[in-house]
Amino acid sequence: AQSVTQLDSQVPVFEEAPVELRCNYSSSVSVYLFWYVQYPNQGLQLLLKYLSGSTLVKGINGFEAEFNKSQTSFHLRKPSVHISDTAEYFCAVRSNFGNEKLTFGTGTRLTIIP
């Protein structure tokens, strides 16, 4: 079984400042890792995913994440945020074989302060 911990439920950041949203996971098997974004009153949209290879993954809207196997982390970063980045961000994990279900963290609400 897998689990995901997003320690920060809310993160306020000034516009144009950098941001890091933290994600730690637990799993007894190898996993794939995902970050999804949920804008108000919308469904989830994939930001980026780590499958294998380079540990630094670049996604849409200027976001990137780094997979750290030793620390079992997959933190999401953006060097300069915009008002339009205000949303809820979910980290998710799934086993890299067998069951394809996604296990989500509890989400981090990113609020951009003008």
Place this chain on the structure above:
Amino acid sequence: DSGVTQTPKHLITATGQRVTLRCSPRSGDLSVYWYQQSLDQGLQFLIQYYNGEERAKGNILERFSAQQFPDLHSELNLSSLELGDSALYFCASSGGSLAVGETQYFGPGTRLLVL
């Protein structure tokens, strides 16, 4: 727009009632997943269908059931509804070819309110 459609967008009903949520996957996708998003439980996987067959089951109550039809659309049936079933229900789809780390594309969700 993910290409996954869900109807209805909103649903208000009373305790004890039964409702059906509908999902149409992206064109060509064989796998459909159902997730429930609630304030107390977060985002939880309910069930997955692949090309008409149940493939995986998660935290789905016995009062809930799903199916996937030959045209690949799926329905989630919720019966004997309780106040705690109020949530946002998402459908997602993927190709289902078991390709490495396939992306699941999410629909806009159906918001269910049980009064």
